[in-house]
Amino acid sequence: MPYWLSTLLLILAIYMAISIVLYYLQDYMLFKPEKLPSDYQFNYENQDIKEYNLKTRDGAVINGLRFFPKGESRGVVLYLKGNSKSIKGWGKFAVDFTRHGYNVLMVDYRGFGKSTGKRSQKAIKRDLQLVYNKLKELTTEDRIILYGRSLGSGFATKLASMNNPKMLILDAPYYSLTKVTARYAPFMPLSLLLKYPLPTYKWLKYVECPIHIIHGTHDKLIPYKSSVKLAQINGERTKMHTVIGGGHKNLNNFEAYHKMLDDILNNEPKPIDLETTSINVKHSSKKSKKQA
Template identity: 40%
Template sequence: MRRLKKIGIVLAVLYVLLLGVTYAFQEKLIFIPSKMPANHVYDFCQPYEEFWLAAPDGARLNAVHIQNNSQKGVVLYFHGNSGNISHLIHVANLVTRYDYDAIFVDYRTYGKSTGELSEAAIKSDAQLFYDYTKQRYDESTIVVYGRSFGTGVASGLAAENNPCKLILESPFYSAVALGKHRFPIFPIDLLSNYRFPSNEYVQRVKCPITIIHGTADRIIPFEQAQDLFTQVPDGQGTFYTVEGGGHNYLQDFDVFKKAMDTALK
């Protein structure tokens, strides 16, 4: 019994230490930024303008404005938790195919952007880019589009503003719910500094919402998107199931193309 007690104490101490490490380094578990030299020249097929916005805390935020001289409007796009703007050539091709302009945003520490990460800072930065977009386009022509991690940013932004459409590709129910799925042994409710409650946000969104998710997604379970869709006001959302689709390359499926044909018509 004494030996079992010692083992129990050791395991408890290790668990507490693991909790502390997880809390202290949660940004490393959530964000996988890919940095880019400040002098990098983006390789988009379309005419574009690279621009910077200054955050109140001094962070410099990098973005690209794809300029197709569209009469339809613009897609304000928030990517996932890895990569950067330079990886969005296929998105630029998709958006311009539907005759929209596009604005691609790099979060703090991603690409050329600088600053310290926090949920409040990411939300504030997103609003800066939305305000930039509103200065150049009528708000009734702004489509907010988020993918993966970016769906939490996009849904929160749409809840606070009045875009014409919200597109969520491979979304989570909330960052906390996703954290519980990935790390079931930890009290994520207490540990997480990143909550992004998309389930609450979509209830306040006033425009049509399109949700697209693959059934074979191993990063964000398909059920998270299903649960999120139950929070969308009746008659305001459309859910597209991509059978066999994983977390990436949904654009290769006909269902995804159908979703885009409807959302970006």
């Protein structure tokens, strides 16, 4: 066998081996779950909570927490978290919404916290739709806000595309998970290998509620430009909120982020009489001629 052919076959064998490893180990590389014992007691200072366990049709259990606001409720925020830890730690972010009068419901994906069941993109989407359906039994859709953080942004977008919530808020969203992972393995056929492609850009075009995208300019994991691209897909319904200097995990440490949430949650959009604006004014493309 010629040397060049044996070298080529060796390279192909290595490539195939890496592809197989990526396919079967991607769950371990993508997800960083924290598992909790079934008798774990959640506790948050100055937070009124209630724990829920929802059984799915395939026998899995989805564990969640509801955080109550002080006083009368304005609605509920379904908060879909990132890919690490459990709602044990993510619960501290509920205060950013309860302080505005909203209930907050956080759930753990399969294999996170107390939630059980075999994880897959299809199963998680089905679980979250079940959770959403339960919310609709408690309140009307015009009082439901979907908030998706990082990994949760894709699932939140899918839910919004299939339902009619009050609004969709995406925090550090990705164009697709395939695009994110391709930055770390540019020569691998991830479009074929990835079990969780999560094409946010495909689902976003079908969302009919107001869309708010929040992203930090210094995000090293999911680049800011991914949100800029997403904002153009459903432009008439989308508003972009930029946290200057914000990274992927620290937006809550910026005053600007909380001002943005205040604006999103409390300021109702006002209709504009476009006839009173300059919308139809055209800039001349020709240089004006000097008069003699």
